[in-house]
């Protein structure tokens with residue numbers, strides 16, 4: 333879909349991108365990841381001709397982009413950037429309607445389309461008449477995504493779109509993007525310097541090294557499990573072993589039965605051992621230490637493991653629980669059992685890695 | 686005061702002429718400064734040249750300009766067009782720098798975003814750069830407006846009728862009231878013109894008046910404090926039970 337052919341870009345003799353050859357798959361999310369200044373943005377911008385290569389060529393659908401008029405090319409690709417990308421003097425609706433308007437759509441029709449898109453990215457209609465400065469950072473980024481989608485382009489270019497928002501909103505936006513991508517199946521090129529974000533979002537990762545060199549291109553699992561060199565190993569980080577557990581399915585993990593009670597019956601439960609409080613729906617509601625059976629004194633629990641998710645989740649649930657045993661829940665949120673850290677390690681040995 | 690009331694129609698006519706003679710050059714000057722300023726901003730090599738040239742233009746004494754212009758333009762020495770052209774020259778001299786500053790003031794990220802969406806340069810200039818320039822541009826226009834209104838008075842010396850005539854005439858006749866009325870009317874005119882520009886700016890920049898904080902409903906729903914039951918993704922939906930804020934471990938879609 334998008335191909336880099338021996339692309340080099342130099343600024344004043346310094347290579348920003350060095351001899352890049354890369355095939356970006358149709359309908360998948362390809363993440364450019366790497367430390368600051370390694371040429372991710374420059375590579376991305378060569379796709380829509382915001383930057384022209386010094387040597388080599390970029391092809392979209394087999395056509396050299398340099399042969400196409402820049403403005404038309406850019407309208408055929410959505411572009412989302414880190415921040416300040418919205419036009420401050422236009423309302424949210426008019427911002428989203430920009431590219432359809434540039435393509436000659438009537439104002440009313442373009443605004444109607446924009447309204448639909450606000451719903452698609454999960455923004456309330458009444459935000460449509462606000463100006464960008466009246467939105468939170470997370471909302472602005474949603475508007476940016478809506479705007480990029482407005483003309484329904486097959487390709488989306490996203491340059492650190494979520495890096496200026498707090499971690500909670502950021503996680504929300506990431507999930508939202510994955511949800512959208514399930515319906516839309518766009519070809520997305522996503523730039524980030526956060527390896528976690530890259531593994532969450534990417535179907536493929538392109539790891540860039542300083543000097544604009546492509547160090548490794550592969551699935552997140554390949555990159556985390558088998559970094560090709562010192563640079564990639566160092567970049568994906570010391571906890572890449574823990575992180576790569578996200579690729580291990582936790583099916584077959586041994587669950588221990590949980591001692592549970594609802595708050596009003598806690599006093600009747602045996603006094604020894606940890607007691608897991610549950611709410612009316614059967615979901616976890618806190619832990620009572622041995623000997624303590626007053627529900628008002630319950631300890632806040634750790635992260636939850638949903639059956640069917642990864643070993644990373646399972647181990648994290650176990651490690652973050654005050655009782656030392658993680659809580660597994662089923663798809664309906666009911667307590668399904670407990671996870672001992674040793675069970676995770678056992679399961680891992682059975683996997684052979 | 687009596688003199689003022691008795692001559693009110695006359696004074697008002699002079700005021701109107703004065704306004705016309707200073708406002709028209711403002712419009713013409715703006716129209717000329719925009720392309721000049723754009724070129725100066727866009728092409729670094731000629732920026733210095735254009736900016737110093739405009740500074741030099743502004744230092745030409747007004748009277749000298751009034752005398753030279755008829756020679757250059759071939760107009761009669763007493764025609765109003767000389768004054769209009771002279772003031773337009775001053776306006777350009779002042780505004781070119783404002784236009785460059787205004788274009789510099791536009792966030793480059795916004796400009797890049799506009800380009801990335803597929804704006805062509807001309808359309809981008811009118812739909813993105815120009816509206817965002819308005820605050821800095823109006824600041825320049827306000828200076829030019831005051832400058833024009835004060836310099837226009839000199840036109841009376843070459844016989845162009847405006848409020849300046851009240852000065853020359855009052856001086857000639859040694860009649861203080863007339864001079865004071867001239868000064869006051871000039872001040873009033875300058876103040877009104879300034880007000881007009883400020884109002885114009887406010888009308889043209891609605892986005893600067895509506896800032897956030899006017900209502901507090903713009904934060905996203907997110908997990909409250911003490912979100913220890915981590916949700917690996919999605920909105921961390923937290924139900925609270927009781928006044929003690931005990932987290933109810935509601936379902937949290939945990940993802941890898």
Ligand SMILES: Nc1ncnc2c1ncn2[C@@H]1O[C@H](COP(=O)(O)OP(=O)(O)OP(=O)(O)O)[C@@H](O)[C@H]1O
Pocket residue numbers: 343347348366367368369370371372373374375525
């Ligand atoms: N317009 C430019 N002129 C000169 N040098 C540039 C220009 N744009 C980028 N560079 C240089 O090219 C290199 C790569 O820049 P690029 O913006 O692509 O990095 P990046 O990987 O996106 O980094 P970051 O994560 O910080 O955004 C840097 O060393 C940068 O200084």
Ligand SMILES: [Mg+2]
Pocket residue numbers: 372373374491
């Ligand atoms: Mg970058």
